[in-house]
Amino acid sequence: MKKMLLIGSHLLLLLLCMTTFSAVAQKKIPLIQALDKVSAALGTRFVYEASLLANKTTTADLSDLKNKQVEEVLKAILYPNDLLFLYVDKNHYTIVARKQKSKGADQLQPDDDVTIPGDSMRQLRGKVMSNYNEPLAGVTIRAGRYAGVTNNEGDFTLRVGPQETILDATAIGWQTVHIDISPKNGLWYPITMQASTSLLKEIAIVSTGYQKIEKSQLTGAASTISAKDYDQRTAVTGNFLENLEGKIPGLVYNSLSKELSIRGVSTFDAVKRPLIVVDGFPTEIDISTINPNDIISVSVLRDAAAAAIYGVQASNGVIVIETKRGKSGKPVFSLRATYALQAKPDFGYLHYPGSTEYAQLMKDRVMLGGHSRRIYRYGAAIDPIYELLFRVKEGTLSADEADRQIAEIASYNSQADYKRLFFRTKTAQQLDFDVSGGNEKSTYLLGINYVGEALTQRRSDNQRFVLNFANTYKFTDRFSFDFRAVYNNSVNKSGKAVPYTDAPPHQRFTDEQGNALPSFYGPGKESNSVRSVAQNEIIKSLGLYDQLYYPYEEPFNTTTKINLSALRLQGRLNATLTKWLTLDVGGAYENQQTGNGYLRTEKAYTVRRLLNTRAKKDPSTGRPLFVDLPPVASIRSTILKATPIRCAAS
Secondary structure (H helix, E strand, O other), rough: OHHHHHHHHHHHHHHHHHHHHHHHHOOOEEHHHHHHHHHHHHHOOOEEEEHOOOEEOOOOOOOOHHHHOOHHHHHHHHHOOOEEEEEEEOEEEEEHHHHHHOOHHHHHHHHHOOOOOOOOOOEEEEEEOOOOOOEEOOOOEEOEEEEEEEOOOOEEEEOOOOOOEEEEEEEEEEEEEEEEOOOOOOOOOEEEEEHHHOOOOOOOEEOOOOOEEEHHOOOOEEEEEEEHHOOOOOOOOOOOOHOOOOOOOEEEEEEEOOOEEOOOOOOOOOOHHHHHHEOOOOEOOHHHHOOHHEEEEEEEOOOOHHHHHHHHHOOOOOOEEEEOOOOOEEEEEEEEEEEEEEOOOOOOOOOOOOHHHHHHHHHHHHHOOOHHHHHHHOEEEEOOHHHHHHHHHOOOHHHHHHHHHHHHHHHOHHHHHHHHHHHEEEEEEEEEEOOOOEEOEEEEEEEEEEEEEEEEEEEEEEEEEEEEEEEEEOOOOOOOEEEEEEEEEEEEEEOOOOHHOOOOOOOOOOOOOOOOOOOOOOOHHOOOOOHHHHHHHHHHHHOOOOOOOOOOHHHHHEEEEEEEEEEEEEEEEEEEEEEEEEEEEEEEEEEEEEEEEEEOOOOOHHHOOOOOOOOEOOOOOOEEOOOOOOOOOEEEEEEEEOOOOOEEEE
């Protein structure tokens, strides 16, 4: 009985061992099949050499993969087979060998290439080297849907289908190589890859005015523009801010109002303009003194980065500008000429009412709104449409006849003539010339810039000259001196702008011969001070000036002229005291003088009114005497001086 129990226990133990062995044996699956399961469950992608995974299996637990970390699963699958996985991108891994045995070049020659009989697949081999004659590891080798990577020695083995004829070798920082792998070219492919500097990320360098540092090391928000990006658009008008539009985040510039802001308005009462720093020194003079063709880089500091360096004056941000310096060598001459055109303004988008609509509004105002002749003072000018409507209301003219005459007057619309008489195509031309050169001890740069503009508004034009000089002296290896000088002179002229709303749309500005016609109204459609034609003839017969308002003549008789001259001198001494300490001492002097001149001739409407109101009667002749008159021309001058000084050690 004991023997039977002993034999039964042995049989039970043997059966249990066989069952366990069978269960373990069932868990062994090929490595490629295991990776396919991981890809299907977790959405991962793998790149590897086919030879690395050939004939390798795994006993890793692949159940409930969705609740496991992909790295832990890969460790269980690959580590027992002396394989490693490298993270490339999200859900993208490369599989490599833990240890690679060095192979001689003779082992990879075509003589060792083997193709399995009856198999249409081809096994390609090769070696990838850099243009520096060094093996490249981790290069992706792809032919259609077949892919692999090079090992630590740059070698690769890839089985491809018979239909594949092109093989691609790609790697970050290297130019892609395309190889013809047609069967006639054999099975061995040595590949040489060239470095691609264009694929490397450029390090952004920000200038704070005191130093240049990498953007990643600067606290706060900052942007920078290189000379290449800056020169993509040329500011023909000579205003460098026009080049920055759309290139600096948060920078808003209005070329009409000249308003400039960075990240919105930070104050309502104080100065809203950001601080402008030129070659390390803040500038207070007009920004038109900066020649846009001399700029080589622009950095914009927008928040704490600006305030920490320049204090409260940087509360609206800082624009840091660096300009050209001379280069050692033979004299180099540079000439740039630009010419630009801008069409007349289009008033169509304003949707002003036409003459017919305007006449209907006038009719409704008289017939329904109670507008009558009584509100006009004696001898005042009255619009001819109002005059016809008043006569209808007074019973001296039939409604049909009034409508006929009003339709005839409203058949003319002044918008086209207003655009032709008061505006023109804007032209802008710029000429920039400079020469630079020098030697190891001293460099120089001398330049001149001219900008001429004929603005869209007639009788308005701008002219500007900028002369700049830059010198760098190197006394010794430790001491150097940088000197710069800029002189600017500009003249801006403009005639008086006559708004389109100064006259109704049925008002003509000139007759057929081009002579100016009087308006039914005064400036701003003011009617009480403007006399009728009959009353004006009486005034003129007394020896007084014409009291009618001629819109077309106003730009010729009212002129504003602004003269600006500015001088900026700057010097900086740099001393290298030790390997770790440098001293920078410098200063700048600025002087800007602005003269505003206003000239109104005796034909200007305001002058004629002034003369008539100040006229005195001659007791003997009864004619008017124009004596004790105020000036009709004035000149106002402003002078701005600034002397910023800086001293820095680093």
